[in-house]
Amino acid sequence: MTQEQFERTIDRDQRVEPRDWMPDAYRATMIRQIAQHAHSEIIGMQPEGLWITRAPSLRRRAILLAKVQDEAGHGLYLYSAAETLGADRAELTEKLISGRQKYSSIFNYPTLTFADVGVIGWLVDGAAICNQVPLCRSSYGPYARAMIRICKEESFHQRQGYELLMTLMRGTPAQREMVQDAVNRWWWPSLMMFGPPDADSTHTERSMAWKIKRHTNDELRQRFVDMTVPQADALGVTLPDPELRWNAERGHHDFGPIDWSELKRVISGDGPCNAERVAVRRAAHEDGAWVREAAAAYAAKQAERERRRDGEGLAAV
Numbered sequence: 333m334t335q336e337q338f339e340r341t342i343d344r345d346q347r348v349e350p351r352d353w354m355p356d357a358y359r360a361t362m363i364r365q366i367a368q369h370a371h372s373e374i375i376g377m378q379p380e381g382l383w384i385t386r387a388p389s390l391r392r393r394a395i396l397l398a399k400v401q402d403e404a405g406h407g408l409y410l411y412s413a414a415e416t417l418g419a420d421r422a423e424l425t426e427k428l429i430s431g432r433q434k435y436s437s438i439f440n441y442p443t444l445t446f447a448d449v450g451v452i453g454w455l456v457d458g459a460a461i462c463n464q465v466p467l468c469r470s471s472y473g474p475y476a477r478a479m480i481r482i483c484k485e486e487s488f489h490q491r492q493g494y495e496l497l498m499t500l501m502r503g504t505p506a507q508r509e510m511v512q513d514a515v516n517r518w519w520w521p522s523l524m525m526f527g528p529p530d531a532d533s534t535h536t537e538r539s540m541a542w543k544i545k546r547h548t549n550d551e552l553r554q555r556f557v558d559m560t561v562p563q564a565d566a567l568g569v570t571l572p573d574p575e576l577r578w579n580a581e582r583g584h585h586d587f588g589p590i591d592w593s594e595l596k597r598v599i600s601g602d603g604p605c606n607a608e609r610v611a612v613r614r615a616a617h618e619d620g621a622w623v624r625e626a627a628a629a630y631a632a633k634q635a636e637r638e639r640r641r642d643g644e645g646l647a648a649v
């Protein structure tokens with residue numbers, strides 16, 4: 333495949349596959365986005381994972397356990413997709429735990445009560461769905477295909493969060509307050525998940541031209557707000573934005589200004605839980621060294637056995 337064929341593939345809305353020729357910058361952009369996405373799924377296990385042992389019932393614990401395991405699975409598909417581009421998985425992990433590669437800002441906030449588990453499902457997974465459904469049509473084949481399964485699972489995650497919140501809202505005044513408090517803390521960080529405003533987004537223009545991204549950060553953020561407002565009404569919670577209102581002329585909800593300095597701070601490593609999240613991931617990686625060594629020793633032994641078997645086979649011919 334040549335540059336011309338690559339461009340034709342993009343123009344015709346076909347998929348670029350691992351063995352196809354692609355511009356170096358396309359490959360680098362894909363590795364960057366997929367690796368950040370994979371890291372987000374893996375780091376994203378922590379805020380909710382902390383509640384597995386403290387879930388209020390066996391049913392809630394089983395659901396949460398399954399959800400957190402799904403996130404691990406998403407991370408694995410995504411690391412595999414990055415490997416199809418020539419990235420080395422061990423190197424990506426090294427970059428994450430040394431702070432050289434990013435993961436989503438949203439996972440640097442603490443989960444203070446069990447209502448946070450519901451709100452993460454509703455808002456964070458809701459935002460993830462808004463962002464990721466269009467990525468099912470992303471131009472890089474392995475990424476687009478991984479995203480189809482991920483979105484199906486995210487959709488279950490979002491519903492379990494909403495169902496948890498509906499249950500709490502039917503409970504005591506203290507439970508309703510707990511939900512409102514969690515919504516107050518997660519609303520603005522959820523809007524920041526979509527990335528900087530279009531005017532400050534370094535990669536959007538090129539990623540749109542290559543059909544990696546199908547919508548800009550601001551378009552998806554608006555779509556999320558429009559989708560979430562009626563859900564908040566149905567739930568009976570107030571979104572913490574006095575400027576949030578329907579604008580009939582635009583056919584969208586207007587919303588108040590986002591504190592972009594907070595996003596910058598969190599992305600640059602200075603959010604409430606950045607240090608803790610990376611330290612936990614680094615410790616898990618170090619604790620798992622013996623598993624990797626054992627797996628490598630086993631693979632070497634198998635390869636040696638096969639080599640010998642092939643040698644014996646050749647000798648018999």
Ligand code: BYC
Nearest residue numbers: 369372373376435436437460524525526527533534535536
């Ligand atoms: N947090 O030019 P821009 C999940 C960075 S997993 C941190 O707009 P782009 C879930 C950006 O990387 C959720 N960094 O970038 C898991 C860039 O920096 P670099 C993760 C951010 O790539 C478990 C710079 O800011 N989802 O849902 O065109 C449990 C300029 O930005 C953020 C994905 O990863 C941020 N929020 O657009 C529950 C989806 N925003 O790389 C749920 C795939 C921006 O130049 N990714 N940055 O150093 C994407 O769709 C895009 O990468 C983004 C950013 C929309 C996030």
